[in-house]
Amino acid sequence: MTITRDHCTTLDANDPLRHFRERYHLPKGKIYLDGNSLGLMAESVPARVTDAVTRQWAEDLITSWNRNNWFTMPRSIGNKIARLVGGGTDNVIVADTISINLFKLLTSALAMRRDRKIILSDTGNFPSDLYVAQGLNNFLADGHELKTVAPEDVIASITSDVAVVMVTEVDYRTARRHNMKALIAKAHTVGALVIWDLSHSAGAIPVDLLGDNADFAVGCTYKYINGGPGSQAFVFVHPRHHATAMPALVGWWGHENPFAFDLEWKAADGLVRQQCGTQAILSLVALDAALDEWADVDMLAMQKKSHSLCQTFIDLVEASCAKHRLKLAGPRNMAERGSHVSFQCDEGYAVMQALISKGVVGDFRAPDMIRFGFAPLYNTHVEVFEAAAMLAEILDKRLWDKPEFLTRKKVT
Amino acid sequence: MTITRDHCTTLDANDPLRHFRERYHLPKGKIYLDGNSLGLMAESVPARVTDAVTRQWAEDLITSWNRNNWFTMPRSIGNKIARLVGGGTDNVIVADTISINLFKLLTSALAMRRDRKIILSDTGNFPSDLYVAQGLNNFLADGHELKTVAPEDVIASITSDVAVVMVTEVDYRTARRHNMKALIAKAHTVGALVIWDLSHSAGAIPVDLLGDNADFAVGCTYKYINGGPGSQAFVFVHPRHHATAMPALVGWWGHENPFAFDLEWKAADGLVRQQCGTQAILSLVALDAALDEWADVDMLAMQKKSHSLCQTFIDLVEASCAKHRLKLAGPRNMAERGSHVSFQCDEGYAVMQALISKGVVGDFRAPDMIRFGFAPLYNTHVEVFEAAAMLAEILDKRLWDKPEFLTRKKVT
Numbered sequence: 103m104t105i106t107r108d109h110c111t112t113l114d115a116n117d118p119l120r121h122f123r124e125r126y127h128l129p130k131g132k133i134y135l136d137g138n139s140l141g142l143m144a145e146s147v148p149a150r151v152t153d154a155v156t157r158q159w160a161e162d163l164i165t166s167w168n169r170n171n172w173f174t175m176p177r178s179i180g181n182k183i184a185r186l187v188g189g190g191t192d193n194v195i196v197a198d199t200i201s202i203n204l205f206k207l208l209t210s211a212l213a214m215r216r217d218r219k220i221i222l223s224d225t226g227n228f229p230s231d232l233y234v235a236q237g238l239n240n241f242l243a244d245g246h247e248l249k250t251v252a253p254e255d256v257i258a259s260i261t262s263d264v265a266v267v268m269v270t271e272v273d274y275r276t277a278r279r280h281n282m283k284a285l286i287a288k289a290h291t292v293g294a295l296v297i298w299d300l301s302h303s304a305g306a307i308p309v310d311l312l313g314d315n316a317d318f319a320v321g322c323t324y325k326y327i328n329g330g331p332g333s334q335a336f337v338f339v340h341p342r343h344h345a346t347a348m349p350a351l352v353g354w355w356g357h358e359n360p361f362a363f364d365l366e367w368k369a370a371d372g373l374v375r376q377q378c379g380t381q382a383i384l385s386l387v388a389l390d391a392a393l394d395e396w397a398d399v400d401m402l403a404m405q406k407k408s409h410s411l412c413q414t415f416i417d418l419v420e421a422s423c424a425k426h427r428l429k430l431a432g433p434r435n436m437a438e439r440g441s442h443v444s445f446q447c448d449e450g451y452a453v454m455q456a457l458i459s460k461g462v463v464g465d466f467r468a469p470d471m472i473r474f475g476f477a478p479l480y481n482t483h484v485e486v487f488e489a490a491a492m493l494a495e496i497l498d499k500r501l502w503d504k505p506e507f508l509t510r511k512k513v514t
Numbered sequence: 515m516t517i518t519r520d521h522c523t524t525l526d527a528n529d530p531l532r533h534f535r536e537r538y539h540l541p542k543g544k545i546y547l548d549g550n551s552l553g554l555m556a557e558s559v560p561a562r563v564t565d566a567v568t569r570q571w572a573e574d575l576i577t578s579w580n581r582n583n584w585f586t587m588p589r590s591i592g593n594k595i596a597r598l599v600g601g602g603t604d605n606v607i608v609a610d611t612i613s614i615n616l617f618k619l620l621t622s623a624l625a626m627r628r629d630r631k632i633i634l635s636d637t638g639n640f641p642s643d644l645y646v647a648q649g650l651n652n653f654l655a656d657g658h659e660l661k662t663v664a665p666e667d668v669i670a671s672i673t674s675d676v677a678v679v680m681v682t683e684v685d686y687r688t689a690r691r692h693n694m695k696a697l698i699a700k701a702h703t704v705g706a707l708v709i710w711d712l713s714h715s716a717g718a719i720p721v722d723l724l725g726d727n728a729d730f731a732v733g734c735t736y737k738y739i740n741g742g743p744g745s746q747a748f749v750f751v752h753p754r755h756h757a758t759a760m761p762a763l764v765g766w767w768g769h770e771n772p773f774a775f776d777l778e779w780k781a782a783d784g785l786v787r788q789q790c791g792t793q794a795i796l797s798l799v800a801l802d803a804a805l806d807e808w809a810d811v812d813m814l815a816m817q818k819k820s821h822s823l824c825q826t827f828i829d830l831v832e833a834s835c836a837k838h839r840l841k842l843a844g845p846r847n848m849a850e851r852g853s854h855v856s857f858q859c860d861e862g863y864a865v866m867q868a869l870i871s872k873g874v875v876g877d878f879r880a881p882d883m884i885r886f887g888f889a890p891l892y893n894t895h896v897e898v899f900e901a902a903a904m905l906a907e908i909l910d911k912r913l914w915d916k917p918e919f920l921t922r923k924k925v926t
Contacts, residue, residue, distance in 0.1 A: 127572040127573075129572070129573050129575065132575075134575065136575065136576050139576050140571070140575055140576045142572070142575070143567065143568075143571050143572040147567060148564065148567050148568050148572075151563060151564075151567050151796065152560065152563075152564060154743075155555065155559060155560050155563050155742075155800070156555075156560050158743075159552070159555050159742060159743055160539040160541070160554070160555040160560075161539075161541050163541065163544075163546065163548065163552055163554070163875065164548050164551050164552045164875070164877065166743065172743060172744075198610065198611070198614065198791075199610070199765070199790060199791030199792055199793075200791055200792070201763075201764075201765030201766070201790045201791035202610065202614060202763065202765075202790060202791055205763050209653050212653075213653055216655075225777060229766060229769075229775045229776060229777055230765045230766035230769075230791065232777055232778075232779070233764050233765055233766060233768075233769065233779040234763075234764065234765060236764075236778070236779040237760075237761065237762055237763060237764030237765075237779055238762055238763075240760070240762075240779075241621050241625055241760075241761075241762030242654075242762075243628075244656075250777065324792070330567075330571060330795070330796055331566075331570075331571055331578065331584060331794075331795035331796065332584075332792045332793045332794045332795045332798075333794060334794060335791070348649075348652070348653075349649065349653075350649055350650050350652075350653030350654075350762075351613075351614065351617050351646075351649060351650075351763065352613075352645050352646065352648075352649030353611070353613030353614075353642045353645055353646060353649075354613070354641060354642035354645060356645075357641075357642075357645065361880065362880055363641045363879065363880050364641060365637060365641055365644055365662065366644075366648070367644070367645040367648040367649055367652075378611060378613045378614060379610075379611030379612055379613035379614055379642065379747070380611055380612070380736070380744045381611075381744045382743075382744045382745060382746060382794040382796075382797030382798075383742070383743035383744045383797070384563065384742055384743065384744075384794075384796045384797045384800055385794030385795070385796045385797045386744075386794075388567070388796055463575065463576070465576065467775065468773065468774055468775050
């Protein structure tokens with residue numbers, strides 16, 4: 103059965119999340135399927151940021167640290183994110199970047215397992231996560247080792263010499279999803295800790311950190327959460343580790359009494375010690391505004407919409423591009439996937455450039471993946487239909503075979 | 515000779531930097547002497563931030579990483595800061611926070627001196643800098659030691675077992691300034707490295723990192739540079755260390771080819787490796803706008819103005835508050851000071867609260883210091899006169915002795 107545009111229109115009309123779309127700024131003439139690199143701006147953001155600049159900063163100045171709650175935003179925003187990842191209350195803070203937070207948690211975990219030297223990860227992890235472990239190990243030069251296996255081999259590789267497992271729940275290329283509950287359970291049977299990177303999960307699929315008994319997690323806020331360019335990352339620490347987890351990287355925002363200016367480091371109780379230095383407030387304000395859009399999002403409706411968008415896209419592309427050598431990345435079972443769809447594609451870079459030139463914005467991930475992210479709050483089935491049709495046209499007519507698409511621009 | 519208001523008016527009329535004042539937003543009815551906690555907003559900032567939100571993010575979306583130079587801003591902004599600290603070209607980047615950058619440099623330095631275990635600092639350092647070393651040492655648990663001496667004893671304490679000296683050039687309380695050139699020279703004679711924290715120097719006093727042969731430095735941008743609340747910090751690495759300095763904390767923005775998504779960490783050439791994760795762009799944009807105001811500031815004129823404001827304030831306060839027990843913190847020689855003035859003051863907290871209630875905004879630093887920062891670009895001698903007069907009135911009439919001023923609010 104071929105999926106028609108009309109069918110997609112009907113799906114959109116019946117979408118319980120359809121009213122969210124109008125809350126976001128959609129650039130004219132674009133089908134934006136790159137929420138997994140930078141989400142759209144919520145229409146509520148500009149006024150909030152302008153207020154932060156022209157009133158909170160310019161007028162209220164230093165009093166804003168209290169009056170406008172700048173100092174506590176990492177915690178208040180953390181609690182808003184917690185709802186999206188099943189983190190409970192006061193177990194999530196927002197600060198710094200994913201890599202930095204991963205470093206904090208990795209050093210916290212290694213200090214809790216001083217008799218073990220192995221950090222286990224997989225080849226589907228976001229490379230920067232691996233760099234964090236490699237950089238730390240190079241510095242320590244004391245036998246700590248990053249062991250990287252295939253994603254499907256992680257659980258079997260969790261042996262009693264593993265200090266910490268460090269994996270990304272949803273693969274940034276294939277969308278393959280780890281079984282969080284099973285992986286954690288296995289790790290705990292051998293005394294290993296687990297750190298999750300939820301960068302391609304938060305705001306895309308439901309996550310149940312407390313329900314799955316997670317130890318630690320980090321995640322991104324500029325993708326599906328739409329927090330803005332480079333908005334701060336989050337950290338989750340299970341309450342059972344609040345008093346024991348101590349990062350190597352600390353600073354005054356994590357001190358038990360930051361304004362005493364005590365010369366001795368004394369960790370704040372609980373999660374607050376995972377804060378380090380002063381946060382970039384203007385970006386935090388944009389993120390805070392973005393999260394307010396999420397306050398009443400039903401996570402199961404979000405998941406259902408995500409599945410529907412992804413499945414529709416897969417079906418359409420596989421039907422219309424059958425004669426081209428596109429290969430779906432990742433599993434077919436929706437429960438084992440995140441909210442993006444990638445295809446391995448010859449000349450994928452050029453194909454994506456051609457798509458972007460036609461207003462369909464996805465992205466390319468080396469070596470050969472074209473990736474399309476489906477943001478449940480604002481993408482529609484009709485957009486999915488149009489995007490698949492454009493991809494088929496570009497492949498059928500070899501519209502990608504032009505010098506301007508084939509030449510890769512180097513980011514310097 | 516008593517300094518009169520008319521004299522201050524004349525000084526302001528002859529101030530070669532007087533035209534800068536109109537570029538900043540001055541809250542009505544306030545004399546703002548807290549540039550060393552959060553500088554004023556330049557009037558150019560709101561339009562730049564709005565453009566970043568409503569055009570660069572909302573319309574240009576991911577293309578902004580190239581089109582609007584988001585990806586290279588840490589380097590381009592770094593070069594703008596370099597002018598203020600004598601850093602040359604391509605030796606300064608902006609990223610993350612002071613504490614995090616200090617951690618990067620501290621681990622870089624320790625890895626360059628693996629046979630030495632001592633980190634030397636002083637009791638005048640900003641406490642969070644000490645926390646960074648303490649947190650790292652606690653994690654390493656391998657004999658690394660933070661040795662903290664009195665500021666005047668630092669140079670004599672640099673012995674051949676010191677791996678790295680880590681000091682703040684200008685004391686955040688007393689404004690005492692280290693002799694950068696002499697300290698570095700001593701350190702280098704015994705093979706020690708030096709990391710400078712320029713948080714209370716940059717934009718306040720001239721610094722000559724290359725001229726003084728500095729190894730490493732970090733600094734703040736939200737104080738005298740007026741970068742905005744929590745704006746990102748900077749890192750300086752002398753070119754002789756670009757190829758050898760390798761932090762323990764690394765990430766994809768420091769990889770030699772970040773978009774290859776290589777599973778192996780390979781450090782970028784030079785300073786770029788001190789970048790780690792994705793930066794909070796909205797805050798960077800505000801900082802970039804703030805720095806454009808500094809493009810034509812003459813550093814010697816800045817220093818002269820700073821000396822004049824500070825000396826005038828000291829003279830006025832000491833003359834008008836002689837009968838109260840105020841004690842000037844730090845040296846009297848202006849060449850040995852930064853651009854703020856602190857007095858030890860009984861009931862200093864309440865006195866500062868009373869001052870703030872009258873529109874004179876300084877701040878209090880435990881245990882007993884009232885602190886006034888003089889931003890050479892926008893503070894005036896008339897403001898100095900008014901502030902000193904208000905302080906005298908508050909002390910003379912005991913206006914601070916009210917419950918609302920005496921009760922310290924706790925920041926939570």
